[in-house]
Amino acid sequence: MAEIMLPAFHVTTVRKIQVEAPYEMGLDLDRYKAFYRQSYNADVTDADLVREMARRFMKADKEFQAFKIAQKPKGRGSMKAGPPPAFEEKPK
Secondary structure, X not given: OOOOOOXXXXXXXXXXXXXXXXXXXXXXXXXXXXXHHHHHOOOOOHHHHHHHHHHHHHHHOHHHHHHHHHHOOXXXXXXXXXXXXXXXXXXX
């Protein structure tokens, strides 16, 4: 296969997760969906809302972003590299 500078972007992977939320959080998610509908005149699902909130939370977390960058393989062949090493929590 030819070496290409542009990584594949046509392949998307979706990972389905199930999240349990306390009753009050469920009510707040419903309230936020109503607030979103009022603001944009569009409905969103619980999954859409939680996915976007999680994405924005992680993007805004500067320490996590630094950790993520440190985990990326270096060099042109980085697309061929395996997954980053698993996160290991430091002993307390």
